[in-house]
Amino acid sequence: MTRLKTQWMWLTVFVTVSFSGTILFRGNHIREIKLTKAFRRTTESSLSWASMKHVTKSLAELGKMDEVNRHFLFLNHVPKCGSEILILLLQKLQGLNNYKHVRLTGGNQRFLTRTLQEDLVFEMYDVIRKEAVPLSFDRHVYFINFTSFDKQLPTYINLIRDPVDKILSRASYKDKLGKKDFYSKCLVRKKNNCNFKDGQPYDLTIPYFCGHDPRCMLLNNEWALQNAKSNVERYYPVVGVLEELNTTLEILEDKIPYFFKGAQEVYKESVLQIFKNKKKPPILKVVQDKLRETLVTEYEFYEWIKSRLFSQLQILYGEHNSH
Numbered sequence: 001m002t003r004l005k006t007q008w009m010w011l012t013v014f015v016t017v018s019f020s021g022t023i024l025f026r027g028n029h030i031r032e033i034k035l036t037k038a039f040r041r042t043t044e045s046s047l048s049w050a051s052m053k054h055v056t057k058s059l060a061e062l063g064k065m066d067e068v069n070r071h072f073l074f075l076n077h078v079p080k081c082g083s084e085i086l087i088l089l090l091q092k093l094q095g096l097n098n099y100k101h102v103r104l105t106g107g108n109q110r111f112l113t114r115t116l117q118e119d120l121v122f123e124m125y126d127v128i129r130k131e132a133v134p135l136s137f138d139r140h141v142y143f144i145n146f147t148s149f150d151k152q153l154p155t156y157i158n159l160i161r162d163p164v165d166k167i168l169s170r171a172s173y174k175d176k177l178g179k180k181d182f183y184s185k186c187l188v189r190k191k192n193n194c195n196f197k198d199g200q201p202y203d204l205t206i207p208y209f210c211g212h213d214p215r216c217m218l219l220n221n222e223w224a225l226q227n228a229k230s231n232v233e234r235y236y237p238v239v240g241v242l243e244e245l246n247t248t249l250e251i252l253e254d255k256i257p258y259f260f261k262g263a264q265e266v267y268k269e270s271v272l273q274i275f276k277n278k279k280k281p282p283i284l285k286v287v288q289d290k291l292r293e294t295l296v297t298e299y300e301f302y303e304w305i306k307s308r309l310f311s312q313l314q315i316l317y318g319e320h321n322s323h
């Protein structure tokens with residue numbers, strides 16, 4: 001009799017302890033989530049870094065060699081440059097290569113205030129913490145310097161195209177402008193996204209590589225061009241060119257096999273058909289020349305990226321031949 005009573009007593013104690021333990025644990029958990037959110041916006045707060053540290057190491061802890069995370073890919077795509085192709089490829093390859101692709105929402109905003117940049121960096125690191133696999137992300141956004149938020153940079157990639165074709169693609173997408181119309185609206189009256197100088201309704205390519213410094217968004221700014229190139233050299237192992245898509249895929253497979261192994265095959269099998277036969281709108285030569293004259297550094301950057309891609313290909317073939 002007494003033995004049974006004792007057993008009941010212990011059981012009650014056990015249940016009570018574990019039950020309240022659960023509540024306590026849950027309470028802490030919820031508080032911790034709230035704390036993290038509250039500290040998101042306060043960069044300066046040393047407490048915030050202390051609370052983050054146990055999950056992701058700060059850059060200082062990682063050391064110089066790990067400035068870029070090889071298992072964290074970021075396609076910060078330039079609009080109207082065919083990035084849909086790369087996104088589709090990343091989605092199709094995720095099962096094959098054991099990573100996960102995440103499409104970041106956040107609208108069409110390419111320029112972000114420092115607070116919004118920080119929010120985006122933390123959003124990405126939140127996903128990284130939750131998922132136990134390598135991740136790739138995509139979103140329209142100008143280059144973000146993760147180092148300035150004490151975080152490891154992702155492996156950046158991107159795809160660009162001929163600057164005039166990019167403008168035409170936008171114009172035809174908007175209102176199917178004819179030849180003459182395009183000239184007068186775009187270059188004379190500076191309507192339809194062609195006002196490059198003030199207000200920048202036309203979105204240049206360089207800021208996607210240069211970043212959020214106000215100089216990055218100025219047309220034909222030499223500092224912006226140099227900064228974009230330097231970021232490409234440091235953080236973008238591959239920047240593809242839409243006109244050279246096959247070469248782009250080959251280099252992606254070679255440089256970033258972790259994510260792009262099998263890309264050329266998947267492209268041929270199931271992506272090529274979807275994006276075939278896109279017609280260019282007709283355009284007067286004089287308009288093309290005028291645009292070329294206007295977009296000086298945009299062309300310099302485009303040609304530089306193209307020759308970088310070809311020299312990567314040359315090195316790749318050189319390696320093949322020497323074996």
Ligand SMILES: *[C@@H]1O[C@H](CO)[C@@H](O)[C@H](O)[C@H]1NC(C)=O
Pocket residue numbers: 145147148231
């Ligand atoms: C990124 O930010 C860090 C820290 O603020 C700075 O030292 C570094 O020069 C920046 N890098 C680029 C490419 O702007």
Ligand SMILES: *[C@@H]1O[C@H](CO)[C@@H](O)[C@H](O)[C@H]1NC(C)=O
Pocket residue numbers: 246268272
């Ligand atoms: C790229 O590869 C595809 C598929 O093999 C082929 O159909 C196409 O002609 C190639 N394009 C160029 C420009 O070489």
